[in-house]
């Protein structure tokens with residue numbers, strides 16, 4: 001950018017902690033963290049600091065203020081594309097020129113609903129594009145980088161990142177980071193981004209911790225799917241308890257998440273891959289992507305669990321030869337090694353076949369029931385209502401249950417390996433993208449998501 005008054009990272013007026021001030025320039029907190037106290041003293045001497053400072057180009061905060069752009073904004077009882085002007089960025093934020101943003105079913109009400117929205121908000125919670133400016137303290141991405149703004153951040157330093165639950169990085173937690181207005185409308189009213197990301201916008205202003213630099217030539221819409229549904233499906237089979245060769249996997253729901261999970265299971269040479277899905281075209285796609293059995297939950301609903309358990313039985317019932325009994329009472333010995341629950345619930349009546357329970361709770365219960373003792377259940381759907389399980393079985397059955405926010409992804413670690421799997425053909429996320437729409441067609445795009453007539457739906461910005 002011409003008017004950004006470029007300055008080296010960490011040498012700006014925003015430096016937070018002049019930790020080694022011996023007459024040289026003050027060092028930022030990040031510089032001190034990078035080189036340690038001894039190095040900090042050495043670096044605080046002009047030229048050396050310039051040479052060894054973090055490499056990310058930086059712009060002074062405020063120089064991007066006033067930039068015009070368009071976004072889909074929910075305000076009052078409806079949403080529409082609006083002309084906005086950017087406000088000042090924070091020194092820890094990144095300005096991304098959006099190229100693609102994948103639609104998520106959980107966002108349908110934000111786009112299509114009419115519940116009053118008091119603060120103008122840009123919906124959605126992921127996107128990808130090109131870095132156009134970075135705050136003075138940003139190091140992870142540089143101007144010109146291709147970048148995914150993931151639905152889940154990773155800071156690497158908070159309690160959750162350090163203790164094995166990076167999918168709950170505290171930058172995601174309510175109150176983790178301020179969600180201040182990034183732009184304003186023509187009358188000066190501030191506009192915020194949903195989940196501090198938004199996505200249905202020509203511009204995303206994101207905290208550095210949400211940004212994953214992308215070193216790949218894969219198409220924009222495929223990278224966009226890694227910010228949400230596509231990545232979640234692959235992760236479900238490869239992060240918490242990765243599928244081992246020949247293990248049996250059951251997947252409830254064959255939307256974009258469930259079908260990506262089918263691909264992930266196939267890529268890891270699962271044994272049986274059993275998919276439960278009421279919508280015929282989705283069952284057919286599941287078979288194309290590697291499902292070995294597809295089941296309609298509307299058919300013989302009462303026996304679904306028993307049928308799946310029997311499908312997962314070992315080859316013999318001889319206990320001295322690796323066999324298994326069926327079990328009795330509240331403990332069934334039979335079930336799948338890994339179960340992925342991705343059926344969701346109906347925020348809107350589907351325009352396709354309807355499952356036996358629009359709340360999704362039946363599918364969740366069945367998913368738990370078909371998980372073998374010692375097996376793992378990853379729950380990904382956002383259900384409607386409270387759940388109840390039989391106490392004894394819940395407490396004693398030996399099932400590992402993972403509440404799968406982003407399916408447990410460490411987005412900085414896992415995004416790169418998913419891209420490798422996409423590039424070598426092990427998974428085909430591109431085949432999950434069945435519709436792309438420009439910003440002007442956000443409503444049509446999310447209507448198709450609500451109707452479940454499409455799989456991966458991506459908003460694209462062709463001119464960006």
Ligand SMILES: [Zn+2]
Nearest residue numbers: 104106151228
């Ligand atoms: Zn989502």
Ligand SMILES: [Zn+2]
Nearest residue numbers: 155158161169
């Ligand atoms: Zn963190």
